Amino acid sequence: MGAPSPGDDLGTAGKAGKGQYELFAAREAERAARANRTLPPELRLFNYERAPQCREAAGIWTRGSADGTCPELANLAGVIQQCEAGDSMVLPMWRQTRATPAAAWGPWEQIDAGGCGVDLLPVLTEADFRLLPLPAPALTLQPDRGWVLINIETIVSTDPTPVTLRTELLGYGITVEATPTRWTYDFGDGHTLSTRSPGHSYPDHDVFHEYENPGTTTITLNAEWTGRYQIDGSPIWRDINGTANTTTTSPPFTVEERTSRLVADLCTDRPKPPDC
CATH class of the missing domain: 2.60.40.10 (Immunoglobulins)
Known part of the structure; x- marks a missing residue:
């Protein structure tokens, strides 16, 4: 299966730039996967799974396993990204679809490029x-x-x-x-x-x-x-x-506004003197 480019399903949003798109798509994919898990498996029209992108010896791109490994004779692909201290890399997201709950599942397709874990989380604006x-x-x-x-x-x-x-x-x-x-x-x-x-x-x-x-x-x-x-x-x-x-x-x-003036007696006297 050919490896999809990060911009394949970008549409007009692609004008934002490749790097910005990858982070945005990854967050959206993560949110969709979380929402999908709230449905019973038998009713789902989508399956989501994070797995590596692998390249076989013949140059063919394929999906790896959820444990982060690739098939025999295939190599892990992708550029190593530097994440913040305490953060870790997250594998690309793949999606499998079907038209109805009774239909057969289609092939796996990569829908994001993965990234640093914190970049896949929602942003408090x-x-x-x-x-x-x-x-x-x-x-x-x-x-x-x-x-x-x-x-x-x-x-x-x-x-x-x-x-x-x-x-x-x-x-x-x-x-x-x-x-x-x-x-x-x-x-x-x-x-x-x-x-x-x-x-x-x-x-x-x-x-x-x-x-x-x-x-x-x-x-x-x-x-x-x-x-x-x-x-x-x-x-x-x-x-x-x-x-x-x-x-x-x-x-x-x-x-x-208070002013001072001389008085004959103490203003604390009782009764109060008339000049206070």
């Missing part, structure tokens, strides 16, 4: 990442008493601790580690501040704002998250290509 229940960022104010003073530092900070989440994609369990890496504060008076520091409390504070005019306002904090994920059964952690955002807003508070 930016869109998937943004659907996860990431927590709203913690927002701490100093002072936190319902009012602040103009021209005095209003200190803000948040919690930079990563969070671990569990999700599922195409039947695979996935662990996601999300880390907030950038924070943007909207102070409600037309001023914003973007920083990679989570902030610190007084007197080591490094993220703050000084209001210029009295009034009532809120502070809105937007956290930008990056992430990585690990699929159950794989030792490899992969970075998520993209970010997600979560937002929280403080309760309303007043910005006040």
